[in-house]
Amino acid sequence: MILHIDGDINRYYVQTLSMIFFPGATFAPDEEAGEDVPELYLTLEKSPNGYVATTKVTLNGKSAEAQRECEAREDLSDERCRKVAVGASVTAALGELLEYRSSWGILTGVRPTKVATEMLGKGISKTKTKRLLVQDYLVSAKKAALATEVALNEQRIMGTPETRDCSIYVSIPFCPSRCAYCSFVSYTSKKLLSLIPEYVHRLAAEVKEAIAAADRCGLRIKTVYIGGGTPSILEPELLEVLMSSLAEALGDREIEEFTFEAGRPDTITAEKLAIAKKYGANRISVNPQTLSAEVLSGIGRSHTVEDFYRAFSTAREVGIDCINTDLIAGLPGDTFTRFAESMDGILALRPENITVHTFCVKRSATWRQSSGIYSMRGGDAGKCVDYSQIKAQQALYKPYYLYRQKNTVGNYENVGFALEGKEGRYNIYMMEEVHSIIAVGAGAVSKFVCLRSPTTGKPTIKRQFNAKYPYEYLKADSIPSLVSSMEAFCEEFLDG
Ligand SMILES: C[S@@+](CC[C@H](N)C(=O)[O-])C[C@H]1O[C@@H](n2cnc3c(N)ncnc32)[C@H](O)[C@@H]1O
Ligand code: SF4
Structure with a gap:
């Protein structure tokens, strides 16, 4: 796709907006023009009242044009006003050309609740927040209500985040086999699975070092999350090694929530869950993705619907307090x-x-090359997403967590629902970036978060990436750099 941009406009924003209409589009500077290459001309000018953006798009001999103004207002920063004008004109022109409208309007980011949270934080009422999401950001009334509801629930659950709060993430990036649709980094080959014992012993030592460093920095651990991949792939002996090491490092401090993700029903046994529980885990996932045997076999997930029901009742029998299921x-x-x-x-x-995810197609998924599985308009996905939201709320589940991924069918969202008081808090802390996440293991990323930098007064986040692949990870020693980044961050941003 070719973009011609004139004015003080964030080019990346225009690219992500365009990708809603042209999924997978590339924006190489040397892209050659042609009938079938979409071309977009965008200008942004100051007007007496605010900003005016004008967009013209052409494709296959068709064209569409739209001009939109955003009037300056006290509750809109100058940058936001420009974004609203640009977003409205680009989506109007592309929408007319392709006869399509995304229900998230001009919002392209992972966290559409962020805008609602900001508005509510400024004292704007719930009703006005919903109205502004529709009016300025062109979000559908249904999604505006959802985003506002989630933002309010998040605030209620999180309370006021403390500067030194943090969570621990432990990565088990292995699975017994690869599901065809999966967009996550996880290793399933025999060769890589054979690294699991060495990997777990390394993790067991590293979580101790990471927690000791967090203690030295005066950080307070709120939640622990062992995620994957499939953490329940670990055999009981190895699970015991990892869990006992974590429990020893945590000592008798109180942890708000301890998730052992588990995951694939075919790896879940009563013995494994009992070990996880013995060492403090109080939340797990048992994920069916679908309860249709036909769909399950089509997506290459090597377990049955009965495996799911069996694993779910095992988890109940073991007495896990909080069970999550992914669909x-x-x-x-x-x-x-x-x-x-x-x-x-x-x-x-x-x-x-x-947790109801919307199917997304990512590069790593085996289906990337297959035709016909991605649809911008989403087929029945929108109806399914609506159904899940209506039925969950009728059954007294509250939406408390919401995020979007690129390339989801129909551009829909992922939503976490919870019974009152049972929300997965790690999910909120991580998604809302309100405290640091100290991550141990291959492919994991630590995030050091300061909500108000002492120098700029703005939120600051520094990321520390661990080696991606287990064999690289085992060769490297990630802990010294994790610890030194943590210490440097705490000294620069949190001390004093
Ligand atoms: C990191 S995976 C781990 C879960 C665990 N391994 C399992 O499969 O049960 C977390 C969740 O992401 C969701 N997911 C994975 N790939 C997806 C995709 N392509 N589109 C939408 N959701 C996806 C699934 O619901 C999955 O349970
Ligand atoms: S969906 Fe879960 S089990 Fe399947 S490959 Fe992805 S992470 Fe592994």
């Missing part, structure tokens, strides 16, 4: 009826948390 809306081969049956089946089990 995906818009899976290839799924239909609205099947999805509705899956959602109803899950609601009947009354797990404490239900």
